[in-house]
Structures are given as C-alpha cells and as structure tokens.
Amino acid sequence: MVGWVLANSVGAPALTPSKEGLSSEPGSKHALPSLSMYSELPGSEISIEEFEQAALDRLRVLKGLDDLKAKGFRPDQVQDKVLSLVDQYLKAATRESTIRKDTVSHYVLRLAYCRTEELRRWFLAQECDLFRARFRALLPGEQRAFIEGNRLPFRPLTPAEFREVEDDLRATMLAVTGSLQQTNALFQGAAAPHEAFYRAPFEAVPDLVGSRRVYLRAGHAYVSRDQAVSLAVQPFRAALSKALVTTARRWSQVVGPSEAHRLAPIVESLSQRYLGPDYSDPEKRGVTGQVAASDIPRLAQESFPLCMQVMAQALHESHHLKHDGRMQLGLFLKGIGLPLEEAVRFWRAEMAATAPGEKFDKEFLYNVRHNYGKEGNRRDYTPYTCSKIIASVPGVGQVHGCPFRTFGPDALRSAISRLQVTPAKVDEACAKAKAGHFQLACAAVWEGKHGCSCETGINHPNQYFEESQKVLHGEQQPGGPGLSQSQGVSTANPAPAGASPLPASVQPHTKHARVA
Amino acid sequence: MGTQEMMKLYYGWIFPYRDFYKWLAYGNDSKLPQADAGFMQRREFCFTLDGDIFDLDGLQAAIKERCPSKLDIGPVYNINPARRAAYAGSGQTFTPVERELVFDIDLTDYDDVRTCGSGGHICNKCWPLMAVAIQILDAGLRRDFGFQHILYVYSGRRGVHAWVCDDRARCLSDEQRTAVANYFAVYRGQEGGLARLALGLEEHPAVTRAAAILEPVFVERLLPEQGLLSDDKRQEALLAYIPSERVRERARQRWAQGEAGDDVARWHALEEEVAKEQATLAKARDTRGAKALDRAMRSVVFAHAYPRLDLEVSKKMNHLLKAPFCVHPKTGKVCVPIDPERAHKFDPETVVTVGRLLDQLNKARGGVKGSDAGEEWRSTDLVPAIQTFRACFLDGLQGACRESLAARARESAAQPTLVW
Numbered sequence: 001m002v003g004w005v006l007a008n009s010v011g012a013p014a015l016t017p018s019k020e021g022l023s024s025e026p027g028s029k030h031a032l033p034s035l036s037m038y039s040e041l042p043g044s045e046i047s048i049e050e051f052e053q054a055a056l057d058r059l060r061v062l063k064g065l066d067d068l069k070a071k072g073f074r075p076d077q078v079q080d081k082v083l084s085l086v087d088q089y090l091k092a093a094t095r096e097s098t099i100r101k102d103t104v105s106h107y108v109l110r111l112a113y114c115r116t117e118e119l120r121r122w123f124l125a126q127e128c129d130l131f132r133a134r135f136r137a138l139l140p141g142e143q144r145a146f147i148e149g150n151r152l153p154f155r156p157l158t159p160a161e162f163r164e165v166e167d168d169l170r171a172t173m174l175a176v177t178g179s180l181q182q183t184n185a186l187f188q189g190a191a192a193p194h195e196a197f198y199r200a201p202f203e204a205v206p207d208l209v210g211s212r213r214v215y216l217r218a219g220h221a222y223v224s225r226d227q228a229v230s231l232a233v234q235p236f237r238a239a240l241s242k243a244l245v246t247t248a249r250r251w252s253q254v255v256g257p258s259e260a261h262r263l264a265p266i267v268e269s270l271s272q273r274y275l276g277p278d279y280s281d282p283e284k285r286g287v288t289g290q291v292a293a294s295d296i297p298r299l300a301q302e303s304f305p306l307c308m309q310v311m312a313q314a315l316h317e318s319h320h321l322k323h324d325g326r327m328q329l330g331l332f333l334k335g336i337g338l339p340l341e342e343a344v345r346f347w348r349a350e351m352a353a354t355a356p357g358e359k360f361d362k363e364f365l366y367n368v369r370h371n372y373g374k375e376g377n378r379r380d381y382t383p384y385t386c387s388k389i390i391a392s393v394p395g396v397g398q399v400h401g402c403p404f405r406t407f408g409p410d411a412l413r414s415a416i417s418r419l420q421v422t423p424a425k426v427d428e429a430c431a432k433a434k435a436g437h438f439q440l441a442c443a444a445v446w447e448g449k450h451g452c453s454c455e456t457g458i459n460h461p462n463q464y465f466e467e468s469q470k471v472l473h474g475e476q477q478p479g480g481p482g483l484s485q486s487q488g489v490s491t492a493n494p495a496p497a498g499a500s501p502l503p504a505s506v507q508p509h510t511k512h513a514r515v516a
Numbered sequence: 517m518g519t520q521e522m523m524k525l526y527y528g529w530i531f532p533y534r535d536f537y538k539w540l541a542y543g544n545d546s547k548l549p550q551a552d553a554g555f556m557q558r559r560e561f562c563f564t565l566d567g568d569i570f571d572l573d574g575l576q577a578a579i580k581e582r583c584p585s586k587l588d589i590g591p592v593y594n595i596n597p598a599r600r601a602a603y604a605g606s607g608q609t610f611t612p613v614e615r616e617l618v619f620d621i622d623l624t625d626y627d628d629v630r631t632c633g634s635g636g637h638i639c640n641k642c643w644p645l646m647a648v649a650i651q652i653l654d655a656g657l658r659r660d661f662g663f664q665h666i667l668y669v670y671s672g673r674r675g676v677h678a679w680v681c682d683d684r685a686r687c688l689s690d691e692q693r694t695a696v697a698n699y700f701a702v703y704r705g706q707e708g709g710l711a712r713l714a715l716g717l718e719e720h721p722a723v724t725r726a727a728a729i730l731e732p733v734f735v736e737r738l739l740p741e742q743g744l745l746s747d748d749k750r751q752e753a754l755l756a757y758i759p760s761e762r763v764r765e766r767a768r769q770r771w772a773q774g775e776a777g778d779d780v781a782r783w784h785a786l787e788e789e790v791a792k793e794q795a796t797l798a799k800a801r802d803t804r805g806a807k808a809l810d811r812a813m814r815s816v817v818f819a820h821a822y823p824r825l826d827l828e829v830s831k832k833m834n835h836l837l838k839a840p841f842c843v844h845p846k847t848g849k850v851c852v853p854i855d856p857e858r859a860h861k862f863d864p865e866t867v868v869t870v871g872r873l874l875d876q877l878n879k880a881r882g883g884v885k886g887s888d889a890g891e892e893w894r895s896t897d898l899v900p901a902i903q904t905f906r907a908c909f910l911d912g913l914q915g916a917c918r919e920s921l922a923a924r925a926r927e928s929a930a931q932p933t934l935v936w
C-alpha cells in the first residue's frame with residue numbers, strides 16, 4: 001500500500017470546496033470533462049500505472065499549451081487548441097472516470113512540480129492557463145454555477161443594481177475595449193443585460209483594478225462576463241500556489257520513507273519529462289553507431305544547435321568542460337547516435353591536453369560511462385530538453401545553458417553571425433531572444449541556416465539536429481504543424497511500458513496505491 | 517534655543533499623545549472583550565536618532581526619551597518587533613499583519629511643471645498641485661474603493677501624506693496595495709520632454725471624474741499662478757502635446773498678435789482653435805481625429821496637474837512613513853492634518869512651527885487649567901490642527917472601531933463565515 005497522504009498534507013485550498021466539478025452540458029462547444037478547483041482528492045485506490053499514465057497525459061496537455069505560447073500565441077488565441085488537447089488526453093470513458101483522471105493527474109503533477117521555485121512557476125502558469133481556457137469554454141449559466149458552486153465571493157447583478165451603474169459600466173467597457181460595437185454587444189448580447197456582470201470585492205481582482213479595467217463603486221468591482229475568468233482564476237491561483245509551497249515543505253511527510261523509493265523516481269522523472277520524440281534511447285531510434293568521434297567536428301558545423309556548438313567549441317579550445325557542461329553535451333552526443341566507445345574516444349582526445357591518460361581514466365571515464373547507464377545506478381540518462389537547458393543557469397567559467405538566454409546581446413549577435421545565417425534571420429533571432437522567446441530565436445537560426453521554414457518549432461537540441469540532418473540529406477518529410485507531429489510520436493510510443501523511468505526491480509509489487 | 521532643545525520641549529509638553537494613541541490603537545485600548553491588548557506593542561515605530569527600531573511600552577515615555585528628529589510608523593507585526601530576535605529560529609516568521617494604506621506625494625516630483633521654484637521649495641503658487649492631488653485621491657478612495665477613514669497630513673516640508681485607516685484598507689496584501697496604487701497611476705513619468713500618461717480616446721469614469729476636478733484648478737490657479745503660457749519656451753512645451761500642426765500654428769499666431777492677453781486668455785484661444793479644428797474633422801467624419809484632440813487637451817491638464825504619486829510607498833505593507841504631528845527638523849514645521857474639503861485653503865507658508873508653539877506655551881504657562889494637564893497644546897495654535905484631526909478623522913474612526921469590535925464579538929459567537 002502506498003500511503004499517499006496528500007489529503008492531509010496538501011491541505012484544502014482556502015476556499016470552501018465544491019463537492020465536485022461542473023459537468024458540461026451537451027450545448028458547449030467542447031465536451032469538457034469538468035472544471036475543478038481541485039480542492040478534494042479522488043477517493044479509492046490508485047494503481048501505480050494509473051498514477052503515472054494520468055500524470056503523463058496531463059503533462060502532454062500542459063506542455064502542448066506551453067509550446068503554443070512559446071510559438072507566440074496569446075492565451076486567448078490558443079483556446080480551441082488547448083481544449084482539443086484536453087479532449088484528446090484527459091477524457092476517459094465515463095464522466096466519473098474523466099473527473100477522476102483530471103483530479104489524479106493534477107495531484108500527481110503537484111507532487112512532481114512542487115520541488116523547486118522554477119518548477120512551481122512553470123506548473124502554476126500552465127495550470128492557470130488551462131483553467132482559464134476551460135472556464136472560458138463554459139456557457140454563462142455554467143460559469144455562474146461554477147462560481148456559486150465554489151462559493152466564490154461574486155454574484156451576478158440584480159436588475160436594480162445594474163440600472164444604478166449602467167452608464168458608468170458602459171463608459172468603463174468603452175474605455176476597456178475601445179470599441180463601441182464590442183461594448184454594445186456586451187450589453188445587448190445577453191437576454192438580461194444585468195447577467196452580463198458580476199459584482200465582487202475589489203480585493204478579488206487586483207489585476208483588473210490595477211489596470212483600470214473594471215468599474216469600481218464603494219469597494220465593489222463590476223466585472224463583465226468576459227472578465228469573469230479573472231475572477232475565477234484568482235482564487236484558483238492563490239490556492240494552488242499555496243498548496244504547492246506546502247507540498248514542497250512537506251514532501252518528506254507526503255511521501256514517507258517507505259514509499260519514497262517507489263514514488264520518488266516517477267515523480268522526479270515526471271518533472272524532467274519531455275513529451276516529444278524520446279531521444280533517451282538512440283538504440284531504439286536506430287541511430288546508434290551512425291556517428292563516430294571523427295564525425296563530430298563536421299556535424300557540429302552542419303547541424304548542432306547553438307548551445308551545443310558553443311560547448312563543443314569551448315571544449316575544443318580549453319580542453320575542459322565543467323560537470324554540467326559535460327552532461328549537457330555528452331547526453332546530446334549520445335542522442336545523435338554516438339556509441340559509448342566512440343564517446344570515450346572523443347572525450348579522451350578533446351581533454352588530452354588537460355587530463356592526459358590516467359588522469360582522464362580516473363576523473364572522467366566514469367562520468368562518460370555513467371551517461372550511458374554503465375555506472376552508478378545504471379539509469380540511462382536522457383538528453384536534456386530545451387526547457388531544461390534554458391532553465392539551467394551557468395556560473396562563472398561555465399558554458400552550458402541556452403546561449404539565447406545566457407549571452408548578452410552583442411555576444412549573441414556575433415555568435416549567430418558566425419553560423420552563416422542570413423542577416424534578416426540574425427536580426428529576427430536577436431529580437432526573439434531579447435523578448436524572452438529563446439526557442440523561437442533558435443528556430444529562426446535554424447531557418448536562416450537551412451533556408452526553409454521550421455515547421456515543428458525547436459523543443460529539443462536533438463530534434464534541432466535531426467531535422468537539420470533530414471534537410472541536408474534530403475529526407476525532409478512533409479511535417480504537420482509542430483504540436484500534432486510531436487504528439488503523434490509520443491502517442492505512438494506510450495509510456496509507461498517502454499519508457500518507464502522506474503527501475504524494473506521496483507515495479508512488480510506496487511500494484512495498488514491507496515489514497516489516504 | 518537650538519532645534520534639538522525645542523524638539524525636546526515639544527515632545528515633552530505639546531505632542532498630542534492621547535489623540536495619537538487613540539488613533540493607532542484602533543479601539544484595542546477599550547475594555548471590550550474583543551480588544552487586542554497586545555496590539556500596540558506589535559506596531560513598529562522607528563525613531564531616527566540612532567536608527568534603531570523600538571517597541572512601544574509607553575509611547576509617551578519612549579518619544580520623550582528619544583526626542584526624535586524623525587518619527588516613522590511601520591506596520592503591526594505578528595509579534596512584538598523588539599522581541600524579533602527572541603523568535604529567530606523558533607520557526608515563527610516575523611511578518612507584518614496589518615498596515616494603513618498610505619500615499620506620498622511630493623512637490624519635487626513636479627519640478628518640470630513648477631515655475632515658482634524647485635527642490636525643497638513650497639509656496640502658495642504650487643500648493644494647488646498638492647490640494648488637487650488630495651481632491652483626486654479623496655474622491656477615488658471614498659467613492660470607488662468605499663474607504664471612509666482617511667487622514668491627510670502636511671509632510672512638514674513640501675508634500676502630503678495620506679493614511680487610509682479602514683479595517684479593509686489595513687489588511688490589504690501587497691498585491692492589492694499595488695493594484696490600488698496603479699489604479700491612481702495615470703501619470704507614469706516623463707518621456708522625451710512629455711509626461712507619459714495612461715489616457716485613451718475613451719476614459720474610465722474615474723479618469724473622467726479626475727478631469728472634471730483638475731480642469732478648474734488648472735485654468736483658474738495653475739495657468740495664471742505658474743504662468744504656464746507666459747513665454748515662448750513654456751508655450752512650446754505645452755503645444756508639444758497637440759498633435760495638429762495647423763492648430764499649433766494658429767495658436768502661435770493668435771498668441772503672438774497679443775490678441776490674447778494673459779495665460780488664461782491664451783488657453784481659451786487654444787481651446788477655440790481646437791474646437792474649430794474638431795468641427796472640420798467632424799465634417800470629414802474623422803471622429804477619431806476629433807477625439808484625439810480632446811485627449812491632447814486632457815493630456816495637457818493631466819500633465820500639469822494630475823497627482824504624481826510615489827507608488828513604491830503605497831505598494832508595500834512594511835514601508836515606513838513619517839508620523840503626523842511630528843516636527844520637520846529642517847523647517848521646524850509641524851506635520852499637521854489637512855481637511856480634504858478645504859485643501860485649497862491650507863497655507864503651507866504659515867503652518868505652525870515648533871518655535872511659535874513653545875512661545876505660546878510659555879506665555880500661557882501660568883494659566884494652564886488643571887483639566888488641561890497632559891494636553892498643554894490647548895493653549896497653543898495646535899488647537900485648530902487637533903480639531904481638524906478629530907473632526908475629519910478620529911471621531912469617525914473611533915465610532916467605526918467600536919462598531920467593528922462589537923461585530924467581531926457577535927461573529928465569534930456565531931459560526932465563522934467565509935472571509936475573503
């Protein structure tokens with residue numbers, strides 16, 4: 001029995017929970033499973049398989065959402081795409097099982113993403129956007145039911161209240177939308193115009209107050225139906241943010257020592273999980289052995305993304321890389337098909353000047369073998385994803401990380417210029433990087449180098465490499481838009497069976513976890 | 517007598533401790549069962565003499581003893597600030613739990629639109645800027661946010677502080693404070709010689725109301741008293757807000773012809789030219805263009821008169837702010853309360869000074885009646901200030917505090933309800 005004591009330790013959010021989420025009526029555009037504040041844990045037993053599968057599926061949704069944003073879409077533009085992701089991954093056979101899957105997956109990911117500030121921020125941002133998308137998709141009546149059901153401190157106006165503030169509301173909405181047409185639509189759209197507005201304490205909508213997007217009177221904020229999502233997401237965000245911190249603090253209590261060895265690896269790998277093609281197993285992908293140590297300089301010129309090129313160059317010039325750098329580059333090389341023996345040859349040659357002969361064997365050989373799962377806990381390490389690389393911050397004298405993030409504007413410009421990229425693309429990449437869209441900047445460089453558009457976007461250095469090789473060696477297949485393509489791959493190779501991060505020895509006797 | 521010595525006498529004899537204490541106790545000095553006896557002890561006071569933070573066992577004793585050149589008020593903490601060290605490592609974190617919502621407006625932030633002086637300067641010609649800031653804040657805080665217990669205080673030199681003391685204001689989070697501050701932040705600094713203003717073609721009711729308050733003050737006071745259109749340079753600075761070269765050129769011509777005599781007449785001439793241009797635009801069905809001119813004229817008024825708040829002071833619960841009734845060490849002026857209804861009547865040049873108060877106290881010495889013991893200010897010019905303090909602020913606040921303590925008592929008897 002896995003003593004999964006989340007219920008006690010996570011603590012219910014500050015708001016009184018509703019008994020269950022809200023079902024969608026047949027009228028809504030997407031058959032939404034439910035929308036929940038996740039204030040209650042699912043009852044009954046949960047198998048390890050369910051535990052992991054549900055979490056992976058939810059991660060696909062969150063990651064897909066994040067990718068859409070990385071491509072520069074605004075949250076309101078991704079609405080439909082997000083909802084279809086939800087339909088695709090979180091829907092189960094029955095309404096009950098859908099609610100259950102939604103809840104279980106949310107709670108597992110809480111565990112996985114509570115452990116560092118960076119993870120918490122990512123998870124919170126995606127969950128809030130997911131919540132927004134699902135809330136927006138509700139019919140007005142459903143939104144109201146949700147708000148009332150969750151005892152959120154808002155309610156629609158009465159006709160008398162509405163009449164009293166109507167002129168000011170109109171003026172406010174006109175100032176907010178800047179369009180008379182949109183304003184009129186808001187007031188005429190509903191059969192009863194007063195139902196188009198909620199009244200809430202101004203404290204509940206600081207974002208709307210601070211930007212003067214609501215009418216205020218005597219401490220009440222008058223929030224339009226279109227803005228209601230702000231009302232609903234605020235307590236959701238507050239409660240989740242608090243719960244994540246609590247969970248992190250009590251991680252050791254949440255997963256007691258007896259369960260830690262079973263749950264910890266799952267939870268840990270979940271937070272590092274990349275859901276595109278699985279580059280961790282070059283053997284399975286059939287690329288192992290295609291690359292020899294002597295090919296690396298040529299391939300670096302041809303197809304390495306900037307992060308790897310910078311490191312390969314630094315290694316070549318200084319004959320040294322710090323540990324994080326060796327991991328980032330070494331795993332990437334494994335991913336492109338460099339077998340262990342060749343890896344040892346490569347590293348030995350590159351580091352000969354600083355770590356000759358025995359010194360290399362003593363200090364670095366273990367490390368190289370370790371990356372290939374031949375030492376230590378024999379875990380087969382996965383090449384780093386862009387998000388992982390971007391999140392890592394190199395210290396002084398270190399060169400790992402994503403240059404689009406870590407380099408200053410001048411250094412970045414000259415680094416990109418060296419790649420023989422068209423000047424327009426250099427400018428584009430610099431601008432994107434400056435705006436914080438590192439992966440878009442990287443995609444711009446890819447496009448500038450190959451002279452064709454990068455359909456898939458850049459999510460992984462190994463993907464950058466493979467797409468590049470495909471173009472250069474003429475096997476470019478007509479790929480769909482990035483998201484659906486990477487989904488296609490990940491569904492074709494469903495976890496957990498093959499890709500399970502669980503050491504085999506742990507799996508057998510953990511058939512069922514019991515929720516306390 | 518040296519300033520230091522005068523301060524000693526002021527804090528020894530005149531400072532209105534009783535009123536001051538009644539305010540900051542928020543009813544917790546009462547015998548009501550819900551009163552929190554430790555409340556005052558958890559308040560942070562900062563006496564600038566040696567920079568230390570003290571607890572307050574006896575407010576009076578502490579202030580008298582320290583004789584501060586500056587007395588700042590901070591938040592109420594969860595534990596007595598003086599015992600902070602004792603709690604370190606106990607797992608209990610030292611955090612502010614409540615604090616008035618405060619605003620700080622300083623004339624030095626208006627130096628680009630003041631012509632009568634700059635820096636530490638203040639006079640009756642630039643005071644309308646402070647007075648209208650009070651009007652705008654007061655309207656917004658009361659009507660939009662529903663606050664009722666607001667204290668405005670002359671900062672002793674060249675600015676104004678506002679203390680919003682309603683229960684609801686005192687327990688706002690930093691995020692909510694930031695939201696309130698931003699709500700008022702129409703003026704967003706300077707950019708290329710122009711004020712950066714968050715103004716649109718259509719305005720939020722709060723902005724429309726602000727425009728209505730600002731306009732008469734701008735036209736009747738600031739234009740003539742600051743001479744905003746009295747020479748070429750100032751005229752061009754103002755015209756830079758007008759997005760139509762035709763209007764600018766016509767205004768220049770009319771002003772040059774001397775047709776318009778003084779600043780106000782020049783402004784009206786500009787208004788006429790704008791109206792003419794708008795009529796032309798309207799005929800061409802260019803409503804946007806016409807509205808843009810409206811916004812431009814509004815921008816001129818807002819650039820010269822809209823409150824320029826020091827937002828950082830308002831955003832954080834634990835920001836220290838100078839206490840009312842203390843003496844400004846450089847000017848000797850007392851930080852007296854201002855009646856928001858009569859803000860324009862307030863005269864910053866004749867604010868009572870510590871020297872004058874001590875003179876008056878000296879003269880009255882023999883005649884202090886027994887009932888005035890401990891309230892020696894009664895025989896000085898501090899009387900109107902304290903009357904204002906009570907009438908505009910303290911009386912209402914005390915009623916509300918009694919009411920809210922009683923309500924809390926009733927509440928705790930009943931079931932706990934959802935607190936937002």
Ligand code: SF4
Pocket residue numbers: 305306307308385386389390401402403404438439442458459460461464
């Ligand atoms: S975006 Fe990804 S592949 Fe490109 S440089 Fe950054 S980490 Fe490397």
Ligand SMILES: [Zn+2]
Pocket residue numbers: 632633637638639640641642643
């Ligand atoms: Zn002046």
